[in-house]
Amino acid sequence: MSPVNDASLFGPNWGRISLSIKERAAWRCECRGECGQAHEGGRCQHRQGDSPEGRRRPVILTVHHINGLPWDHHPGNLLALCEGCHNHMDMPMRQAHAKQTRERGKGLRPLFEVIHEHQP
Ligand SMILES: [Zn+2]
Ligand SMILES: [Zn+2]
Secondary structure (H helix, E strand, O other): OOOOOHHHHHOOOHHHHHHHHHHHOOOEOOOOOOOOOOOHHHOOOOEOOOOOOOOOOOOOOEEEEOOOOOOOOOHHHEEEEOHHHHHHHHHHHHHHHHHHHHHHOOOOOOHHHHHHHHOO
């Protein structure tokens, strides 16, 4: 289990907010190529609970913060993504966060670790 208390980073309403984003997405990945991968039909075909070929476990949607700020829950800043897209999406962001966090020197863990653990 994750040792991170989601409420401390994502706020007490995160569960409700992330659910509303997944419902907005009709439980399908909202990526339209933002992750840098080309998707058939223009949008990622992965839906929550799907078991695409070559995967060991069903798709689980996670909610991505476009601007990288986990406390910014504006709907325009949130995208429901499958893990495949989310992992691609976070790559440049993770590096930026790790750098920012180091530079702030507050002794915080890099955000990418926390976000990663937040994924189910
Ligand atoms: Zn996807
Ligand atoms: Zn994608």
